[in-house]
Amino acid sequence: MAIFQFNYTELNNDKELTSSDYHLLSEAKRITEGAYAPYSKFKVGASVLLKNGKIILGVNIENASYPVGICAERSALASAISQFPEVEIEAIAISYLASKGENDKPAFPCGMCRQFISECEDRNQSPIRLILGAQNGKVILLETSKNLLPFSFTSADLG
Numbered sequence: 001m002a003i004f005q006f007n008y009t010e011l012n013n014d015k016e017l018t019s020s021d022y023h024l025l026s027e028a029k030r031i032t033e034g035a036y037a038p039y040s041k042f043k044v045g046a047s048v049l050l051k052n053g054k055i056i057l058g059v060n061i062e063n064a065s066y067p068v069g070i071c072a073e074r075s076a077l078a079s080a081i082s083q084f085p086e087v088e089i090e091a092i093a094i095s096y097l098a099s100k101g102e103n104d105k106p107a108f109p110c111g112m113c114r115q116f117i118s119e120c121e122d123r124n125q126s127p128i129r130l131i132l133g134a135q136n137g138k139v140i141l142l143e144t145s146k147n148l149l150p151f152s153f154t155s156a157d158l159g
Contacts, residue, residue: 006147011139017131021093021141024049025133027057028072028093032135035059035072041099044072044107048080051088056080073113077120088124092117093131104137108148117145118152 011017014025027047035043037060044060058076062069070078073094080089096107109117109130121128127144142148 004150006150007143008147009141011141013137014133014139017139020049021091021131024055024091024093025095025131025139027055028095028131029097029133029135031057031059031072032095032097035097036061038062039064039066043097045095045097046072046076047093048076048089049091049093050080050084051090052084054080054084054087056083071110071113073109074116077116081120081123088126089120089128091129091131093133095133095135097135102137103135105134106132106138106140107134108132108140109145111149114145114149115152118149119154121145122154 014022017025024047028045031047032043032045035045037043039062046058048056056076056079058072058079060072061075073092094109097103117128121144130142130145131139133139
């Protein structure tokens with residue numbers, strides 16, 4: 001039997017981040033307020049750091065027809081690619097604000113977002129670091145989305 005393992009970093013709080021990562025996560029936390037989540041009441045914010053130093057923000061946007069909504073991660077990444085198609089994506093920070101429950105542990109991207117981030121890495125031809133944190137509490141750092149989706153569907157699968 002094969003075993004898949006990966007390393008990640010868990011920090012006690014965002015104060016342990018580098019100043020650049022702290023700023024990126026702070027932007028994700030800040031933008032969560034702008035999310036449109038009238039149904040789930042689970043607001044998510046994402047901030048994408050580009051190689052040129054620009055930070056692009058995105059939020060989840062829900063819709064009464066559920067499949068029509070978009071997650072914050074894909075919102076931010078699509079905006080980054082649209083505005084700066086030739087610029088490499090270095091990192092994405094993701095945070096949330098839940099009206100019910102605690103807001104002190106990281107939430108991980110959904111499967112669709114994991115696939116989307118993986119494709120962005122393939123497009124970049126380099127990994128995208130993930131910084132996952134809630135409004136407070138622990139922070140998780142991942143060096144690549146491939147750790148969250150080891151058997152992603154890629155262009156090679158298209159033949």
